[in-house]
Amino acid sequence: MLRALEIRDMLIIDRLELAFRPGLNVLTGETGAGKSILLDSLGFVLGWRGRADLVRQGADQGEVTAVFDLSPGHAARAVLADAGLPEADELILRRVNTADGRKTGWVNDRRASGEVLRRLSDTLVELHGQHDDRGLLDPRGHRAILDLYGDLDDALRATRAAWRARSDARRALDEAEAQLAAVREEEDFLRHAVAELEKLAPEAGEEDALDARRRAMQAAEKIREDIARAGQALGPDGAEGAMADALRWLDGAADRADGRLDEPVAALARAMSELDEAARGVADCLDALEFDPSELEDTEERLFAIRGLARKHHVLADELPELATTLSERLAALDAGEARLGALRRGVSEADAAYDAAAEALGEARAAAATRLDRAVSAELAPLKMDRAVFTTRLEPATPGPEGRESVTFTVATNPGAPAGPLNKIASGGELSRFLLALKVCLSQERDAGVTMIFDEIDRGVGGATADAVGRRLQALAGDGQVLVVTHSPQVAALGAHHWRVEKRVDGEVTTSTVVPLGTPDREGEIARMLSGDTVTDEARAAARKLLAG
Incomplete structure (x- = not known):
């Protein structure tokens, strides 16, 4: 107030x-x-x-x-x-x-x-x-x-909710159709790329592992010959044989050397022990460096294949497994697209029907309310000396929306037989005032x-x-x-x-x-x-x- x-x-x-x-x-x-x-x-x-x-x-x-x-x-x-x-x-x-x-x-x-x-x-x-x-x-x-x-609050809320559901269903269908159309444009590429990735089956971290193995085999190939020679020099035909002969000769002469050979013999025994350990280490190294030449070839071939595929798709080698998953999902979406579109189209049809039903109910309720309002305004016009005037609430088809499918216009005909028109264009000044008052009286119980x-x-x-x-x-x-x-x-x-x-x-x-x-x-x-x-x-x-x- x-x-x-x-x-x-x-x-x-x-x-x-x-x-x-x-x-x-x-x-x-x-x-x-x-x-x-x-x-x-x-x-x-x-x-x-x-x-x-x-x-x-x-x-x-x-x-x-x-x-x-x-x-x-x-x-x-x-x-x-x-x-x-x-x-x-x-x-x-x-x-x-x-x-x-x-x-x-x-x-x-x-x-x-x-x-x-x-x-x-x-x-x-x-x-x-x-x-x-x-x-x-x-x-x-x-x-x-x-x-x-x-x-009509309940009918209006139901219509608005049905419109939102209808809009959501149509938007989901449009998005799915757009996605499917985009995927269809690259179907040949997808099928070839997925087949290629599935055949190679790259794994995360595999590039580093292959590269390390390749480097190790390449290095082994270069140093193994020298290590083998060293092993041969340490073996029976080399240092080990010579030292064994020297130790045998010294042992035979030690009894007659009045103890002067005891220390050299002991030192030589120790050296023999160290020489044996070195020979074992060299042998172990040679075993570790042992590889099948075809393995190096296979390793290099797979490494180059992984790197080539990564370059082709403009990703890192470690990202190939994720790419394979993504492309497979897009291909699966393509294969399942038509079935999903069918379900979405059915959803749109159901949402359309629900909206049509809600809008139809709202329209019928509006028509009934318009009839009541027209009667109420007519009853108010008589005491205002306008009993020959006709007030009509006109409902006409309108673009469907959240508020329903009809427009509403208050029209009047001031005299019998005269054409009806919008309230603010037909009535004269005094008539318009009385129309407004009559309408307001009828609406007074509904005002805020x-x-x-x-x-x-x-x-x-x-x-x-x-x-x-x-x-x-x-x-x-x-x-x-x-x-x-x-x-x-x-x-x-x-x-x-x-x-x-x-x-x-x-x-x-x-x-x-x-x-x-x-x-x-x-x-x-x-x-x-x-x-x-x-x-x-x-x-x-x-x-x-x-x-x-x-």
Whole structure:
């Protein structure tokens, strides 16, 4: 609910503070007194796009502050949370417009963009009038209004879910078809590459192992001859035989050498032992270096094959096993592709059928709701002296989407036999106002709680009993909420729970506009003025008292 509005230096308003209340709030005043300035100022602080020259002449800046009370579950709280703004039971919006056109907004003393203000305004205020393109006159919102009226949340959720499932199924099929088409283009390559890799069957680390074995065999080939010669020189035909002969000869002479050969014999025995160990080591080495010449050839052939295949596929040799797995999987996907596509196509068909069923149910529910809405609006038009007009909620086929398969447009035919057309193109000013009011009355139970409804001269062009019917419907709308009405109708003004008069004052060369709250005596005079004009007669005052008495 809008609790307070403070305006400073905006157009012809110097400083103005208004305290609004629940129920029906009416603002009256002569034409040109500044009633529209109040709405311009409220629209400015709510972030609406409007006239640019709002700052009062001679002032550096204009400023508007609006204070709203928020109920615990008010939709504005979600907007505040989403924008990271502080949340409280009191919402204070403030916006400044400098003389050079710069605009700055605050929400609960935190800087906020015009977009955030507009999102908040959608939860706080509804403006209805002949020039309202944000609410009931906007055909883009008619489908949502009908869904709200018909309480179609469940059907709408089911349709949205079916649309998402349908979109997911189609996307999966498209991706699979694209992947399969790409794989088909390289089918010959895949089959040849997989066969080649499977035949060679390279293993991770195999290149290093083969290279080490190859180097070892190449080295053995070069050194084995020298090692064999060394082994031969150490053997019986070499050092071992010579030392054995020397030891035998010394042993035979030792008994006659008076012990002089004991040490040489011992040393020679030790040398024989070391020589034997060296010979065994050489023999072991020769055994280790023993290889089949064909093994070197086989090793080199496999090593070169692995390296050649790696170069061919532009990968490292150790990456060949992983490449083999990847190419095999792509080939398997190709082989299994048609079967998978078949399953995906069946999934798309099932998702299409599910969406068609959900959209059909939603469409039928909309058609039923449209019939109820048309009857309800027609019932409201009769007391508004428009019983010959026809209101029709038109459903037409539209591009399928998450919201269903039909567009919704509110149309009217103002006279029997006249062609029906969009609400904002067919009805005249006074007729349009009454159509809007009738529609709003029918939708009042479905509107969001806590929204302030503003009607800008919605009673223009009507009077007498029709104006009284308009006022009573506005009064009913305000019964459990808050309605602000800018009106020239005394019948409407008399039904207000709270009354303000907008006045224009001229002081020298300066014109200002102000708003005066009216008590019962002043209301009588204001309604009498609205009835009779500049000269208020006793008859007009009597008529005003009668209107106020109900």
